Amino acid sequence: MQYGYFDDRNREYVITRPDTPLPWINYLGCQDYFGLISNTAGGYSFYRDARMRRITRYRYNNLPPDQGGRYVYVRDNESGAYWSPSGQPTVRNLEEYTCRHGLGYSIIGSTYAGITAHTRYFVPLDENLEIWQMTLVNHRLQRASLSLYSCVEFCLWDAQDDATNFQRNFSIGEVEVEDGVIYHKTEYRERRNHFAWFACSEAVDGFDTQREAFFGPGRGWDRPLMVEQGQSANSIAHGWEPIGSHRVSLRLEPGETRQVLFVLGYHENPADRKFDPPDSQTLDKRTVRPVIARYRNAGAADRAFDCLRKYWNGLLDICQVETPEPHVDRMVNVWNAYQCMATFNLSRSASYYESGIGRGLGFRDSNQDLLGFVHMAPERARARILDLAATQLPSGGAYHQFQPLTKKGNNEVGSGFNDDPHWLILGVAAYLKETGGWGILDEPVPYDSEAGSEEPLYGHLQRSFHYTLERLGPHGLPLIGRADWNDCLNLNCFSETPGQSFQTTTNKDGKVAESVFIAGLFVLAAKEFAEIARRRGCTSEAHQCLEAAARMTESVRKHGWDGAWFVRAYDDFGRKVGSRECDEGQIFIEPQGFCVMAGIGLEDGRARHALDSVRQYLATPHGIMLQQPAYSRYYLHLGEISSYPPGYKENAGIFCHNNPWVMIAEALTGDGDAALDYYLRINPSARETISDVHRNEPYVYAQMIAGRDAPTHGEAKNSWLTGTAAWNYHAVTQWILGIRPDYDGLRIAPVIPGHWEGFWAHRNFRGVSYDIRVHREGPGNRVSLTVDGQPLADNLVPPPANGRAALAVDVRVG
Ligand code: GLC
Ligand code: GLC
Secondary structure (H helix, E strand, O other), X not given: OOOEEEEOOOOEEEEOOOOOOOOOEEEEOOOOEEEEEEOOOEEEEEEOOOOOOEEEOOOOOOOOOOOXXXXXXXXXXXXXXXXXXXXXXOOOOOOEEXXXXXXXXXXXXXXXXXXXEEEEEEOOOOOOXXXXXXXXXXXXXXXXXXXXXXXXXXXXXXXHHHOOOHHHHOOOOEEEEEOOEEEEOOOXXXXXXXXXXXXXXXXXXXXXXXXXXHHOOOOOOOOOHXXXXXXXXXXXXXXXXXXXXXXXXXXEOOOOEEEEEEEEEEEEOOOOOOEOOOOOOOEOOOOOHHHHHHOOOHHHHHHHXXXXXXXXXXXXXXXXXXXXXXXXXXXXXXXXXXXXXXXXXXXXXXXXXXXXXXXXXXHHHHHHHHHHHOOOOHHHHHHHHHHHHOOEOOOXXXXXXXXXXXXXXXXXXXXXXXXXHXXXXXXXXXXXXXXXXXXXXXXXXXXXXXXXXXEEHHHHHHHHHHHHHOOEOOOOOEEOEOXXXXXXXXOOOOOOOOOOOOOOOOOOOOOOOEEHHXXXXXXXXXXXXXXXXXXXXXXXXXXXXXXXXXXXXXXXXXXOEXXXXXXXXXXXXXXXXXXXXXXXOOEEHHHHHHHHHOOOOOOOOHHHHHHHHHHHXXXXXXXXXXXXXXXXXXXXXXXXXXXXXXXXXXXXXXXXXXXXXXXHHHHHOOOHHHHHHHXXXXXXXXXXXXXXXXXXXXXXXXXXXXXXXXXXXXXXXXEOOOOHHHHHHHHHHHHHOOEEEEOOEEEEOOOOOOOOOXXXXXXXXXXXXXXXXXXXXXXXXXXXXXXXXXXXXXXXXXXXXXXXXXEEEEEEEO
């Protein structure tokens, strides 16, 4: 069952009914001002930091589940009927409803009682404001007399405090209203120099800023008293809950179309120019008035919208493909790339499942996110790498998370996740391959954000590499620390106290439990680092790295192989985890994917064997489960993984983040059919027709799909902000389609399904445009390339020596 369809030409997903199984959301903004918006206009906005600078209020886990948002009520002044064209918060039998989620904008609206009203919501580039551009059409045979009521509920800035500290908050709310513009200025009188404003393109007939005055006692979003009565109280909030609502009266002739704009913005004043006059408590509005004036008309809004479209189209056009598989095309060309930008911008902070008050930026997460967007925003990737590296510790370990506003490591979580350092190597390698910008390695970067401790970025990579060698366990495998990629495999935790953090509680000395996953990650990172070292002329260092990788490979062969698959780990008692010897949790996905990606077992058949075991024990029609059998009870020595009911999250859920590792591994063993088959199992577009089972958005990946042991097998959760986005993008573009940036050029090595006759791709790479046509000539994966008619010796296209800006590449596969 579906709730909409893809409009591929317009790069939009069109939702055709408001009652989607869960709110299906989109993001507004891509620089400093951000918003989340659901298909019924729910959601909130914030400036840069979803916790510290929340502009509008949103209540998570609410009932009704998704209320609070960017609402406009329409009231028919003759009948007194009123409704929300966006389908919420009033619920009516709308005659037609659509929500078009596009790239950085959403258009939501409907027809009711002969009036069509659609609102386009977006954040213009380089501005700290959002525009709600509403178009109304009167389809009646008579003139319509209408009132529009806008409404937002302001958040008192710190979202955490706003949701808890009522004894203070109910007394601090302050607003000003001038020329129909509502200014929210709580705490401006003291230490803040920022405020929010809410304006309308029309002269307003009334307004409200006190929540209770607008809604009336005991009422909610669905029945505001002022809307019901067709009035405004012109209330000024003193304490309690400041809101912003305008009332606009309209007369629409039969067939007439009108636009009305509401604009919500964030503004900062210089600290010494907060008040006008200076000795008053009145906001100095001189710097904000021109901004407000600019966006109060439809022409300016249209122009800003065109710029936004051009911006996104420019980013997406960097990589475009046409394959026999529409689900590949629309995810690669539009939605997966778009989601990668969202994960880059927001890390794991604000979605409908991340409340915006929890995690900062993850060292592991953000480094992996690089894999999906470095080609779209190399300069921003570079800056992110340097920020991440600055939170590395002198030991080579890293703060697990850091705060985007301060860029300092987060002490509450600390470090000791022993996989963390290696993701920096992989992130830097991806940047170098994409850009050839070797200068980044010489950038001075501090440790632990301490001024004076700077060392070239290259030195950080050296410490990342050595971190593992200095922390080997009894089998010569890496000690796991608090956790590796799997945050929930907590082998040193042994927590018996309810509510204790599994990630930060450590009751063991950590000298025994080892991770085969980190071993695979280490080997892959060591090979990358050796290549980087060699190219910097550090030949003996490169040698040492390769030797260390070879020794680690040997340890995996000896102690990390279980007969038919790779072992997952050794626990604190030195017993295997992820082995036939275990009662539960006998086989895990992570080491199968990562060891093969690192090249372990490719020569001796173990790679194939491991992947066959994945197919036999872990694969389901909804994707590949994390492990089997699921843990049926809590195990003190395993930690959070066994805290989840079977089939959910890390306990045998389908963790979409690591499925692509198996896709890449299949491609490495030459099985393009298997790689694409796994890809399609979790591809959201391919799951669109089972939206009633999948339930999350069909245009973006979710972190998790419930596994076979769950009563809701196939149900997705935690959409949008997940490493799944980057890894799937990476797997399909670089390993299945095989268009792979490399240090010396663009490698083209497709491993596609047998029945594909070929595909077309366009890729911009280091300023050159590549037009790539792939034709299958035989059943294998052998590649021969011709560039502008000249045959090449292997599958690497070097940058054109003659300064050409476009190359035509003919690829024969067979
Ligand atoms: C979450 C975390 C990520 C971790 C994964 C597996 O997605 O953000 O860091 O690797 O869970 O536990
Ligand atoms: C929980 C989740 C895991 C996530 C972690 C972040 O343990 O299960 O997916 O990575 O929280 O702290």
